[in-house]
Amino acid sequence: MSSNPHCKVVLGGTLAKKLLGEVQEGVKKLQRAPLLVGFLSSSDPAARVYAEWTGRTCKENGFGYELQEVDREELEGALINANNDDRVDGIIVYYPIFGNRQDQYLQQIVDAKKDVEGLSHQYIFNMYQNKRFLDEAQEQKSVLPCTPLAVCKILEQLLIYNTILPYGNRLHGRTITVINRSEVVGRPLAALLANDGARVFSVDIEDVQEFTRGAGLRKRRHEVIEKPDWTLETCLPLSDVVISGVPGEKFKVPIELVREGAVCINFSSEKNFDPSVKEKASIYIPAIGKVTIVVLLRNLLRIVQNRIESSKRATEIKEIAADASPEQMARITEQLKRTTQATS
Amino acid sequence: MSSNPHCKVVLGGTLAKKLLGEVQEGVKKLQRAPLLVGFLSSSDPAARVYAEWTGRTCKENGFGYELQEVDREELEGALINANNDDRVDGIIVYYPIFGNRQDQYLQQIVDAKKDVEGLSHQYIFNMYQNKRFLDEAQEQKSVLPCTPLAVCKILEQLLIYNTILPYGNRLHGRTITVINRSEVVGRPLAALLANDGARVFSVDIEDVQEFTRGAGLRKRRHEVIEKPDWTLETCLPLSDVVISGVPGEKFKVPIELVREGAVCINFSSEKNFDPSVKEKASIYIPAIGKVTIVVLLRNLLRIVQNRIESSKRATEIKEIAADASPEQMARITEQLKRTTQATS
Known part of the structure; x- marks a missing residue:
């Protein structure tokens, strides 16, 4: 009889490594490094540590990262700017900020197409409803909250x-x-x-x-x-x-x-x-x-891949529409339906 | 709500296929087709069906198979002959024969080195004792009963x-x-x-x-x-x-x-x-x-592999012993110890 019990203790780092491999593979296939922008408006030291940690993990793995320190009253405007900035692929906000329901309001300001944390209502709704895809063709997966x-x-x-x-x-x-x-x-x-x-x-x-x-x-x-x-x-x-x-x-x-x-x-x-x-x-x-951090990068990658896929479909539609027969118009309608559902 | 429950029904044939692939791989690496000999001394129709079934499965997968139909009073002698016949790699007996304790006696007649059913006392003892190998070097696995x-x-x-x-x-x-x-x-x-x-x-x-x-x-x-x-x-x-x-x-x-x-x-x-x-x-x-039948072939393959491994070791020992220093004699003793445990 051995004195030690048989229990396999697995550290987070070991589990992260395999997942990271998949993410790195995906990033290599893209034309450019995806850019994640973090917003820090909190004096919570844990939030700052988390911000530094995401920055480091991004840079070590082929992702771009920028940290914006913004007064909490300016945050809403800064998020809207980031939503409209084509350079920005993903947005992460380090909560808590107000520590009350206003934080939930801010979560919904982030454009779902840039929401790497999976906190947008559309994603949360899909999750509870067990709806796994954003589009009817089931090509674009919904985003899930990181933890x-x-x-x-x-x-x-x-x-x-x-x-x-x-x-x-x-x-x-x-x-x-x-x-x-x-x-x-x-x-x-x-x-x-x-x-x-x-x-x-x-x-x-x-x-x-x-x-x-x-x-x-x-x-x-x-x-x-x-x-x-x-x-x-x-x-x-x-x-x-x-x-x-x-x-x-x-x-x-x-x-x-x-x-x-x-x-x-x-x-x-x-x-x-x-x-x-x-x-x-x-x-x-x-x-x-x-x-959790690797899952965040995985979500960022997924969002970028979804966007590339959507823009490919849009180009296809334009090409077909340029000189379309009735049959082709039916295909265009079909494609439009898929694209709208995936990006709305 | 769907009317059918989610239950995956997996047929034995599907499960056998993957295991069979591994067995076929192993057989390809041998110099010759291993020979299994079956002994039928029972009028039980299920025993005859099982005998035919093993024969067919052997032939379909690169194994040799011979069926000997023997009067039950002659079976003990026939098994001893098969034990001593170098052509024979594995022995299977289709039970029940006497349908009483005499059947257990017959099980122990089959040489463990040819016992594809894993019924020899040595194997059964190892199984209950959770002893997984036949040798100290843990290179030769013990044989387990098929079902x-x-x-x-x-x-x-x-x-x-x-x-x-x-x-x-x-x-x-x-x-x-x-x-x-x-x-x-x-x-x-x-x-x-x-x-x-x-x-x-x-x-x-x-x-x-x-x-x-x-x-x-x-x-x-x-x-x-x-x-x-x-x-x-x-x-x-x-x-x-x-x-x-x-x-x-x-x-x-x-x-x-x-x-x-x-x-x-x-x-x-x-x-x-x-x-x-x-x-x-x-x-x-x-x-x-x-x-179960594929596991039988897997056991046969294992027995043949174990025998090849043992005979390799014996050759090695002879070569070393031919002109041995004291240091080499120590190695010989070590090898002998391993070989004896694996084949005794």
């Missing part, structure tokens, strides 16, 4: 997504507890995982909710069911995967309730899992920040 | 084995129910799965036993714990994978107890799962016979 998407990409790398199953259903049969139900990460993450087929227990201080697509995944998107009287004591022993993102030093996942061999992921900046998690987990991910 | 190994190979293809985890622990975190605890399939299968890291409930008419390597997989091999008062009602709702091999038409797995999204595998020649299994399972495998 929840980072968790999904990690679960893909850990082979929790089963590629034997069809795309969109690859978490069928998995039971996952997500601790924290914030609008920024917890709730979108629970929805994404349930839309991909998992049975998800979303746990917050107040209550437990179950997110699921129902028996045989018959529903097209998740539904939410209240679980009165459920607590972590009910959820954790049932869960293959436990994902925790509770801010604050005090909260610790009760390891004694975690199922033997579970996969445990921490997305809080605090340590939600005590080191004894290794006594129980088969895989433990202590932090995901490095993956 | 339990076929189930493992299927679980590998279905990505239930997580390749992120180290070899030997890849079922860590999986809960599996195996229904049937026969010495031929059910018990060895439960042991194999638990040795690979799963928590296994082995269910028989009499009782339920849990096979597990304990918390953090600290134990080197599985241990068996009686679960008094446990039944399928306790096991099935906890299980990611349900594997059933109950002979007889009457038995059906109670689908209402199966967990949403479970993986269901039938290894009985009867249909242990009602068609409604598709309402619950994410993946359903109705039969595994075709995979």
Whole structure:
């Protein structure tokens, strides 16, 4: 009998590396380095650290990066200028700024076509509705918010997504507890995982909710069911995967309730899992920040690719329209429909 | 809402194909077609069908095959002749013959070095002990019984084995129910799965036993714990994978107890799962016979490869010994030790 338990601890940097390879491949195929512009209007030191970190990661990986430090009262105008500036491919704003609902207003100022964080209403709506593409031809994927998407990409790398199953259903049969139900990460993450087929227990201080697509995944998107009287004591022993993102030093996942061999992921900046998690987990991910940044670059790349694709279609339409028969006009209408849906 | 549930039904033939590719690759690298000899001493029509089926599969895939029909009283002598016949690479006996303990005696007559079914005591002992190699250098793998190994190979293809985890622990975190605890399939299968890291409930008419390597997989091999008062009602709702091999038409797995999204595998020649299994399972495998035959050929290939490897070592030893210094004699002793362990 060995004294150490078998638990594979995987660091964020290791997980980020593979994803980064794909992003670098994509960037090489473009004509020029995509430009990301960051807006810092906050005195929060964490925001500044994050800004520096994105800048460094961009430059190391073939992306352009500019940081604009703007007084928060000037931010709205600066964002509108960046929306209209053809040099700018992607925009990231370092929140919190006002720390209230005005921040949500500012999020919607950023043009969806430049929104690398995936916070535009159109993207968030698509995510909750399990609508994965922007266009009818299903060629342009919708953009997903970085941190929840980072968790999904990690679960893909850990082979929790089963590629034997069809795309969109690859978490069928998995039971996952997500601790924290914030609008920024917890709730979108629970929805994404349930839309991909998992049975998800979303746990917050107040209550437990179950997110699921129902028996045989018959529903097209998740539904939410209240679980009165459920607590972590009910959820954790049932869960293959436990994902925790509770801010604050005090909260610790009760390891004694975690199922033997579970996969445990921490997305809080605090340590939600005590080191004894290794006594129980088969895989433990202590932090995901490095993956989140790579996902941001991946979103930027996707946005640029979507734009190139749209402009190709527009050129095609103009060429056909120049001397069109009735048959060709039908094709033009078709193309216009696809282009409009993808870029509106 | 769609009316059909999402369940992927995978046929044995599809699963066999990939495994067959690997076997064909291996055969190409040999100097000659390995010869399998089958012994039929039974009037059981199922045994004859199986014999014909192995013959056909051998011939279609570059293996030689000879069928010897022998009176059951002559079988022991015929097996000894085949053991001593250098032309013969592998031996398969179609059971049942006497249908009692004499069949187990006959199983041990077959030379382990030609035992493609993995029924020799040495192999079975290694399997239960979680001893995976025949030699200290860990170059020659032990042979595993065909049907339990076929189930493992299927679980590998279905990505239930997580390749992120180290070899030997890849079922860590999986809960599996195996229904049937026969010495031929059910018990060895439960042991194999638990040795690979799963928590296994082995269910028989009499009782339920849990096979597990304990918390953090600290134990080197599985241990068996009686679960008094446990039944399928306790096991099935906890299980990611349900594997059933109950002979007889009457038995059906109670689908209402199966967990949403479970993986269901039938290894009985009867249909242990009602068609409604598709309402619950994410993946359903109705039969595994075709995979079992390919595993038999894989075992034959392994045995031939092991023999070639051993004879290479023997040649090496002779060359070194011809004109040996004290230092070289140390190497010879080392080589001899490895060779003896691999072939004894």
